[in-house]
Amino acid sequence: xxxxxxxxxxxxxxxxxxxxxxxxxxxxxxxxxxxxxxxxxxxxxxxxxxxxxxxxxxxxxxxxxxxxxxxxxxxxxxxxxxxxxxxxxxxxxxxxxxxxxxxxxxxxxxxxxxxxxxxxxxxxxxxxxxxxxxxxxxxxxxxxxxxxxxxxxxxxxxxxxxxxxxxxxxxxxxxxxxxxxxxxxxxxxxxxxxxxxxxxxxxxxxxxxxxxxxxxxxxxxxxxxxxxxxxxxxxxxxxxxxxxxxxxxxxxxxxxxxxxxxxxxxxxxxxxxxxxxxxxxxxxxxxxxxxxxxxxxxxxxxxxxxxxxxxxxxxxxxxxxxxxxxxxxxxxxxx
Amino acid sequence: xxxxxxxxxxxxxxxxxxxxxxxxxxxxxxxxxxxxxxxxxxxxxxxxxxxxxxxxxxxxxxxxxxxxxxxxxxxxxxxxxxxxxxxxxxxxxxxxxxxxxxxxxxxxxxxxxxxxxxxxxxxxxxxxxxxxxxxxxxxxxxxxxxxxxxxxxxxxxxxxxxxxxxxxxxxxxxxxxxxxxxxxxxxxxxxxxxxxxxxxxxxxxxxxxxxxxxxxxxxxxxxxxxxxxxxxxxxxxxxxxxxxxxxxxxxxxxxxxxxxxxxxxxxxxxxxxxxxxxxxxxxxxxxxxxxxxxxxxxxxxxxxxxxxxxxxxxxxxxxxxxxxxxxxxxxxxxxxxxxxxxxxxxxxxxxxxxxxxxxxxxxxxxxxxxxxxxxxxxxxxxxxxxxxxxxxxxxxxxxxxxxxxxxxxxxxxxxxxxxxxxxxxxxxxxxxxxxxxxxxxxxxxxxxxxxx
Numbered sequence: 001x002x003x004x005x006x007x008x009x010x011x012x013x014x015x016x017x018x019x020x021x022x023x024x025x026x027x028x029x030x031x032x033x034x035x036x037x038x039x040x041x042x043x044x045x046x047x048x049x050x051x052x053x054x055x056x057x058x059x060x061x062x063x064x065x066x067x068x069x070x071x072x073x074x075x076x077x078x079x080x081x082x083x084x085x086x087x088x089x090x091x092x093x094x095x096x097x098x099x100x101x102x103x104x105x106x107x108x109x110x111x112x113x114x115x116x117x118x119x120x121x122x123x124x125x126x127x128x129x130x131x132x133x134x135x136x137x138x139x140x141x142x143x144x145x146x147x148x149x150x151x152x153x154x155x156x157x158x159x160x161x162x163x164x165x166x167x168x169x170x171x172x173x174x175x176x177x178x179x180x181x182x183x184x185x186x187x188x189x190x191x192x193x194x195x196x197x198x199x200x201x202x203x204x205x206x207x208x209x210x211x212x213x214x215x216x217x218x219x220x221x222x223x224x225x226x227x228x229x230x231x232x233x234x235x236x237x238x239x240x241x242x243x244x245x246x247x248x249x250x251x252x253x254x255x256x257x258x259x260x261x262x263x264x265x266x267x268x269x270x271x272x273x274x275x276x277x278x279x280x281x282x283x284x285x286x287x288x289x290x291x292x293x294x295x296x297x298x299x300x301x302x303x304x305x306x307x308x309x310x311x312x313x314x315x316x317x318x319x320x321x322x323x324x325x326x327x328x329x330x331x332x333x334x335x
Numbered sequence: 336x337x338x339x340x341x342x343x344x345x346x347x348x349x350x351x352x353x354x355x356x357x358x359x360x361x362x363x364x365x366x367x368x369x370x371x372x373x374x375x376x377x378x379x380x381x382x383x384x385x386x387x388x389x390x391x392x393x394x395x396x397x398x399x400x401x402x403x404x405x406x407x408x409x410x411x412x413x414x415x416x417x418x419x420x421x422x423x424x425x426x427x428x429x430x431x432x433x434x435x436x437x438x439x440x441x442x443x444x445x446x447x448x449x450x451x452x453x454x455x456x457x458x459x460x461x462x463x464x465x466x467x468x469x470x471x472x473x474x475x476x477x478x479x480x481x482x483x484x485x486x487x488x489x490x491x492x493x494x495x496x497x498x499x500x501x502x503x504x505x506x507x508x509x510x511x512x513x514x515x516x517x518x519x520x521x522x523x524x525x526x527x528x529x530x531x532x533x534x535x536x537x538x539x540x541x542x543x544x545x546x547x548x549x550x551x552x553x554x555x556x557x558x559x560x561x562x563x564x565x566x567x568x569x570x571x572x573x574x575x576x577x578x579x580x581x582x583x584x585x586x587x588x589x590x591x592x593x594x595x596x597x598x599x600x601x602x603x604x605x606x607x608x609x610x611x612x613x614x615x616x617x618x619x620x621x622x623x624x625x626x627x628x629x630x631x632x633x634x635x636x637x638x639x640x641x642x643x644x645x646x647x648x649x650x651x652x653x654x655x656x657x658x659x660x661x662x663x664x665x666x667x668x669x670x671x672x673x674x675x676x677x678x679x680x681x682x683x684x685x686x687x688x689x690x691x692x693x694x695x696x697x698x699x700x701x702x703x704x705x706x707x708x709x710x711x712x713x714x715x716x717x718x719x720x721x722x723x724x725x726x727x728x729x730x731x732x733x734x735x736x737x738x739x740x741x742x743x744x745x746x747x748x749x750x751x752x753x754x755x756x757x758x759x760x761x762x763x764x765x766x767x768x769x770x771x772x773x774x775x776x777x778x779x780x781x782x783x784x785x786x787x
Contacts, residue, residue: 046525047693049733068732074525097729101698134722137705160691179520179691182503184701186691 019072036161037073045073057082115211148196158212218254229289353475364555377448383559385571390544402531409538421622423664426575427545435472441548504688523736567593570645581669583607621661624741626748685742713764
């Protein structure tokens, strides 16, 4: 076990945990954002640089600070490590810079993008980005291509997090797409169009933090906040069958895997569940999907708010602001 | 005449062949090391010599060797980094082309010290003819029994391979080089783990520059302490400097570290002064990635002491008034050179060579290039100068590998020392709309002039 202090909050985690995961155990504001790291994908992370943190004390044995900001998603904690995230102006400045870099060539076509409303880059830019760009040049653009018959790739929106290539590498057996070229000309491509054909290839859509990979069966059907997400399951021989149905009336517009509060899928689903079962009778509905109350998706109040739970959560946070140690997080609020 | 250790025999005809090289005392270090020394003793000699990595960062080679995980049951590897692609640096090519056996000899001795049974020379893909020279040299060494099984009857075996690179600057970064050597896309790895623990094929690996490995030969031959006597302070030994730019005698020179910069630029033995009798304007002292320094600061430090060609003296004053020795690509600019144009070529290079893995470098290098291009062609605004400084600051230190730093330093230093030149470009766009490399007289190369 290792004791680590992040923004003044001490937490004890298992050895070999990354700083990011230690922060996630604390929860709340101290969690650095992550655009490329994905817990279930090995070797992911370290690329987008938005999770940079400052290590002011390396460990109890060697208290020297680390010379540079480190990527918290790939740096393991040491016993006695002291980390600054939001409390360090240097980190906030660097993060602001990284967000600006990520948005440089991003088309900002949120009004017509299917990901809008559930986009990690949108949330990140809202929190850390500048209101105006300083970039005067032409943005980089690519042609839209079909990779696989159900997936559309908008390379222009891509932030090159490499998550989809790791999905293809680790979840499916023949990786047929990857990164071509280098520098800002690098692009995700199959080289031969429409080559992605695998039972689990649809998970690339779920791991994509932006709207670069979209579900062709859902494209332009509806804004995501006009749909009602419900948890549902079915007996599937290939996968767990636990999904979220994005419904409008009786119609199922989209099927996706269940994401946790950090936007990560724990149980990947197969393409059959994702694309082929779009009728209510195929599914056993469990109830409304919990969506974070800050998200635009929850604005239409499809989920009945439990005021008692909310009161408890507010009390818990007030307790923390008074300087008392953080009580146990409310498990019912963050499933 | 300064003492030469690496290029001592460079002008002997046929030195590239095994027989001539052997007659001139070649492979003595292999015999000495394998017959009379243990691997640890060789490492100890290198440590004593104070040899610092010649690839750019100047990390002590002996210390790097001692970090190698010797307890691991996996095989160990020695990899020679001959992916020399830094603009302004051409010393390794010269060394490998002229005296290939020096590198092979150094590789054998170093591999013996590290206990590696397989070693690779990763050569830049554009140096195809050098690869052929090296392969021929390796063949000769195999034939003479210095490579292969049971070298000199000692029971130590070593196989050596030459691997051509795919043509990317980023593959000169050690972890990207290892990825490329494994046959993957040459993206730098995140550190830790360092190559000394998990490098090539996840085995303990040491990656050294060509010149570093070649310098092991005189260290073993003469002893580490003897080597440490050459040079000044912690910068021991000799260094190959590839001098280029507006000087009378461009070329590769072996200098003893501690030589005054002024002597290096103006003495007949080395650069021979600025061409056409012009004045010195600025120097990029260690390959394109190090900060540029104006004439006043390169000849004398901010304190007024003469600046020497050594790791410490060149970096005196930090990045405010100092620079780095880097890989030894000494680029001299005369008074007619345009710093903005010069910076543009560097920015374009780093934009082109960024691997695109992490966002600050991928996006920032392209942005800087576009802004500098705009300024150079007279479309800049005054705010662009501060924008460049800010972008450079946000790239520096926030990337996976040092390429981001290497792209940011030249921009930051050029603006620090030559801000008025950028302002001139912005204030008088009509004078720079058609930028000329040389403002005093149009540049015509001597070859073209002879044809006319």
